[in-house]
Amino acid sequence: MRFTDRDETILNGDLGEAARIALELVAAAGGAMGASELLDISGAHIDGCLYHGLAGLDFARRLADAGGEVVVPTTLNVSSLDLLHPELYRGDEETARKSRELMNAYERMGCRPTWTCAPYQLGDRPAHGDQVAWGESNAIVFANSVLGARTNRYGDFLDICCAITGRAPAVGRHTDEGRRSTLAIDVAVPDDWLGHDLFYVALGLVLGRVAGTEVATIIGLDERSDEDRLKALGAAAASSGAVAMFHVAGVTPEASTLGSDRGIPRVPVDGSTLTRALRELSGDLDAGLGAVSVGTPHASEAELEALGELMRGRTTSVPFFVNTGRDTAASVPSVIESIEAFGAVVVTDTCTYITPIIGDVDGLVMTNSGKWAYYAPANIGVEVALGSLADCVESAVVGKVVVSGGLI
Amino acid sequence: MRALVAGQASGELVILDQGLSFWGGYEAETGRIIDRNHPQFGQSLAGKIVYMPQSRGSSSSSYVLAEAIRIGTAPAGLVLGEPDSILVIGSLVARLLYDVECPIYVGDLAELSVGVVQLGDT
Numbered sequence: 001m002r003f004t005d006r007d008e009t010i011l012n013g014d015l016g017e018a019a020r021i022a023l024e025l026v027a028a029a030g031g032a033m034g035a036s037e038l039l040d041i042s043g044a045h046i047d048g049c050l051y052h053g054l055a056g057l058d059f060a061r062r063l064a065d066a067g068g069e070v071v072v073p074t075t076l077n078v079s080s081l082d083l084l085h086p087e088l089y090r091g092d093e094e095t096a097r098k099s100r101e102l103m104n105a106y107e108r109m110g111c112r113p114t115w116t117c118a119p120y121q122l123g124d125r126p127a128h129g130d131q132v133a134w135g136e137s138n139a140i141v142f143a144n145s146v147l148g149a150r151t152n153r154y155g156d157f158l159d160i161c162c163a164i165t166g167r168a169p170a171v172g173r174h175t176d177e178g179r180r181s182t183l184a185i186d187v188a189v190p191d192d193w194l195g196h197d198l199f200y201v202a203l204g205l206v207l208g209r210v211a212g213t214e215v216a217t218i219i220g221l222d223e224r225s226d227e228d229r230l231k232a233l234g235a236a237a238a239s240s241g242a243v244a245m246f247h248v249a250g251v252t253p254e255a256s257t258l259g260s261d262r263g264i265p266r267v268p269v270d271g272s273t274l275t276r277a278l279r280e281l282s283g284d285l286d287a288g289l290g291a292v293s294v295g296t297p298h299a300s301e302a303e304l305e306a307l308g309e310l311m312r313g314r315t316t317s318v319p320f321f322v323n324t325g326r327d328t329a330a331s332v333p334s335v336i337e338s339i340e341a342f343g344a345v346v347v348t349d350t351c352t353y354i355t356p357i358i359g360d361v362d363g364l365v366m367t368n369s370g371k372w373a374y375y376a377p378a379n380i381g382v383e384v385a386l387g388s389l390a391d392c393v394e395s396a397v398v399g400k401v402v403v404s405g406g407l408i
Numbered sequence: 409m410r411a412l413v414a415g416q417a418s419g420e421l422v423i424l425d426q427g428l429s430f431w432g433g434y435e436a437e438t439g440r441i442i443d444r445n446h447p448q449f450g451q452s453l454a455g456k457i458v459y460m461p462q463s464r465g466s467s468s469s470s471y472v473l474a475e476a477i478r479i480g481t482a483p484a485g486l487v488l489g490e491p492d493s494i495l496v497i498g499s500l501v502a503r504l505l506y507d508v509e510c511p512i513y514v515g516d517l518a519e520l521s522v523g524v525v526q527l528g529d530t
Contacts, residue, residue: 025500032412032496032512047467053436053475058505135467153463155470155494157501169493212427212462213490240445242427242463242492280445375432378442 001027002037010165018068022161029158030169039131039170044074044163045119047135048156049106050354051080051099059157060105063164068109070163075114075122077136078298079103080355083115084326084348090356109160115349116325118231118298120147123327128253131174133162137238138231138297138371144245146230148253150174153244173215173244179254181247183211184261186268187220193271194222196405197388200229201370202274204236205281208243210267217247217259225251228300235297236370271407278408281373283364283383285401290363290382292316292396293352294389295323296372301332306389308335311342316396320344321358323351342393353379366392366401409487409519409527413499415511416528417485419457421520424448429465430472430495439481454481457525459517461489473498477510485511485527487520 009015010023030038048056080099082088089096107113114122119134120142126132128148134140135154143149152172154162162168172178185207193199207216225233225248237243246252247259295303299322307322322339326348329336336346352358353376358365364385367373373384387395387403395402425447428434433443439454454476473495476482482502486495491514499510511527 021504025497025504028413028500029493029497032491033493034491048471050468050471052431052468052471053478055474055478055502055505056471058478059474059501062505137465137467140467153467153494155467155497157470157474158493158497159467161497212464239429239465242465374445377444378432 001031007038007167016067018063018066019164021063021066022068022164023167025158025161026165026167026169030171033169033171035169035171037170038167039174040166041072041131041133041162041168043072043126043130043132044070044159045077045134045136045139046074046106046111046159046163047077048160049076049079049103051095051102056156057098057102060102063160064105064108068164070110071166072163074111074163075119076106076111078117078350078354079115080350082347082349088345088347088357090359114325114327116298117351118325121298121300121325121328131168133159133168135159138235140244141234141238142231144173145234145247145252146227153242176258179215179245180258181215181217181261182264183214183216184264184266185210185216185218186266187218188268189271189274193407194224196407197229197232197368198278198386198405198407199274200233201236201386202278202407204233205240205277205370206269206273207246208237208239208241211241211243213242215245217249217255217261219249219261221248221251223251228303231297232370239371239374275407278386282385285385287383288363289318289395289399289401290361290365291319291358292366292392293321293358293372294368294392296351296353296367296369298328299324301328303389304328304332304335304339307393308338310390310393311338311344314342314397316343317399318396319358320396321347321352323347356380364401366395368392409513409515411511411513412491412496413512414528415509417457417509417511418524418526419455419484421459421522421525422453422456423459423517424461427460427462427464430469431466433465434472434476436472436476436479436481439476453483455484457485457487457527458483459487459520463490463492467494470494470498474502477502477508478506482510487513487515490514
């Protein structure tokens with residue numbers, strides 16, 4: 001590893017113990033990835049603030065107690081607690097206390113308490129070409145693919161080390177070479193599917209399986225692939241695979257420069273493959289509808305507005321949860337009122353599949369999220385049904401699973 | 409094999425048919441695979457040398473691996489089909505905090521013998 005003079009200063013401990021530990025870890029991880037030098041980053045997003053046991057708390061405390069402080073603007077991912085609606089938490093007190101300590105440790109290091117898995121929905125998101133170090137698999141794939149910012153898949157602990165040092169290994173998705181597509185996905189489906197939210201979830205699930213860690217160029221989509229649909233696609237692909245980046249021909253910012261499909265393997269994807277991917281994640285529909293959860297990744301302003309419209313003048317017959325960021329919720333207060341008037345519960349700072357909020361459910365939990373459907377069964381012990389945002393609201397009103405559009 | 413996190417370990421070889429996201433897929437309390445979409449759902453990896461062909465899933469897998477190492481339910485060592493910095497950082501942080509090793513190598517399945525496998529120089 002080639003170090004700059006400033007790197008050497010840090011490694012000598014001249015800028016404090018926390019910076020020294022952090023840079024040693026950045027360099028070790030960089031070596032494992034094949035990097036021979038580090039680069040400067042202009043921002044970071046930290047995933048390590050969600051509590052999964054003492055190890056993360058011990059590490060954050062070690063850095064914070066040693067004077068660790070971030071040197072670039074740094075946002076924080078979801079945690080285990082909803083600080084704005086603490087009454088929603090049904091877990092044990094001990095875990096809640098440790099979770100709060102973990103959150104405090106990251107705040108002590110100068111991270112912004114944004115508590116969202118969708119930092120790209122905040123006002124000051126990275127621009128095309130910016131080098132950043134982001135954790136949270138859905139945020140990583142969005143930053144690379146949709147924003148054109150540059151980040152590798154930073155695991156918990158490495159993210160804060162990059163933020164404390166302002167450095168990241170110059171390798172992988174930080175470089176042009178690592179962002180070039182090596183696989184083309186040829187999508188051939190009826191045209192009206194491109195107007196259906198669930199299609200993007202299904203395509204994401206299949207993309208993750210087919211691409212694994214590779215960068216793929218998706219061919220056959222158009223301007224109907226808006227940000228919320230690409231968010232759903234990327235989140236699903238980063239759950240079923242380890243996708244850090246994809247291109248969509250004619251849509252995403254680097255498709256025309258780094259997403260050429262010439263001379264690379266092509267994989268055809270048809271409707272039946274997509275339908276099968278959705279069915280595989282769905283429980284037995286005869287089990288009935290027990291609850292609904294939407295907003296994974298955190299709902300955007302546009303999604304909240306769409307929900308507000310769909311819910312107007314109606315009432316849910318089952319528990320209905322809407323996950324979103326506290327900043328997003330605060331920007332549309334009247335929409336939040338209509339969502340609550342429907343009988344839905346707005347959850348901020350955390351998410352219903354990572355912490356006990358939903359409680360015992362009699363029947364399936366319906367969601368519009370491939371990521372939620374992928375992880376919730378193991379995390380919180382529920383069976384799921386997938387549908388679009390509109391399907392979720394309709395189903396909640398009539399009290400049974402209703403899916404439109406012919407994808408399932 | 410190339411060392412990502414050098415160290416010594418031995419244990420029975422378990423070959424995963426697919427990548428595993430440690431977060432959401434591995435229970436640190438028990439050392440078992442809890443991802444129901446994984447072909448080896450239910451299997452214990454505690455104390456085993458685990459071959460994993462590809463990376464998968466969450467960027468919190470580093471945290472769950474470190475927590476499993478802390479508790480003593482982690483694999484004894486990992487052999488990866490492709491380099492993965494997320495698992496590497498989990499192992500390095502556990503070593504820093506608890507002085508417990510979980511070596512990680514990149515290698516080909518053909519380089520591994522069946523049965524009990526030894527990682528690192530002995």
